[in-house]
Amino acid sequence: MELTISIILGFMIIGAIYALHAKDLLSAVIAMGIVGYGLVICFLLLKAPDLAIVQIVVETITLVIMVAVVLDSTRKEVEIKLDRRTIINILTGFVVFAGLFYFFILAIQNLDPLGAHSLRMSEAYVEGAVEKTGSVNLVTGVLFDFRAYDTLGEAVILYTAALGVLTLLRIKGKK
């Protein structure tokens, strides 16, 4: 299991690196699809079918939006000259990455190894959840019963974002 997911994650990393360095914006957007759809396969392997369904829909919508934006504007990548500022940015970035990576290694020492997770906090959500919520799907039970206000907030955010996109695309800009 760990090996399979590692291989898929390796492909996702290669896709991500290609997406960042592609000369054509359209191929960059498509390469981002590798990461998104790779994530769908990982979710399926990790026994999260609800997440896989939602992620595949969301990824498709995101790709459609991005392709629409790229086709409506330009496909050319901004030319990057390696001037001093860029090199300093990249070097600073790598120093920060090394620090972050060190602390991440320290942090995951406290995690359970993959597959040996113990239900500490979520025991209350799992014990007798079918009788409490009336839903055989435990994820749906958490989302729409125990944490219904969370889902309400999510719906509000979606609605606000839709309103924001409408407003942004309707107004006439100052020349």
Next chain:
Amino acid sequence: MSVYILSFVLFLVGLYGVITRRNLIKIVISLSIMEFSIFMILVLVGYIDNGLAPIVDPASGGQIYVDPLPQAMVLTAIVIGLATTSMLMAIAIRLYRKYKTFDIRELKNLRG
């Protein structure tokens, strides 16, 4: 542990993109990549060996299910990620129509 480390490498690739790219579209792509890596880590934390997908079959009892709590959290986060990405793309297309470029160094009017 290697899966956690690889997910974090994916996060760092996204962070590298946000820091070094100058194209607005690529910055949005990098932000999405960072999002995806965080979802991956959260779902990995909740995985249990030989566990079933968290859908209870009332006929058969006593089975192990993977942790549903991180999955519910990630489900919310995925949908919010869609909202933020579409918002960012709308802002990017507005900026392109005004400045005719995606280069963030050319957006001079935003400088304070």
